[in-house]
Amino acid sequence: MPPHELRLKKGAIIMLLRNLDIVNGLCNGTRLKVEILGRYVLGCRFICGERKGQLALIPRIDNYWDKTLPFRLKRRQFPVRVAFAMTINKIMDNCTSPSPAFELEKG
Template structure:
């Protein structure tokens, strides 16, 4: 799952994709869902600086804005159409509207 919007409307926060190729500075991904399904893009490493201002020094690291996604929150699923889904409601859902949104994601 893409963790940062890079190239709207194709590469936005929450886009699900598959890593096709990965090198030290760039990852090639293919979008798996939505209107841009099948398109391939190159995701570069992005420099990140910590926001903690209590450190007496500055440092910077670079990382790919990707996260392995085996599950997603109801908020991330909003706007998707899924063939099937599994809901884990062992804990209470925050509101009834969130449960309603989750159940509406399944294509009937």
């Protein structure tokens, strides 16, 4: 669940928290740079990978939770979080390029 309050400014680095469009690279964990701040949409540029520099539009989406209650709780928000820090696994998955691996044999 994204944070209930999101403070962004132009140039901030964000991380996508949901798979929005896998074919176009908008996957969970993708890092983007905010270019356009709108009320209903964020305009962001990819900062690494095949789509580096391309503009992506991120809409607000509905989030539902707590299915144990007799009513539904809904929150409409951007599925992003400011990426101040990332785990080592997310960093390795995000911007690595294939490189040759060498195996040393004992002999």
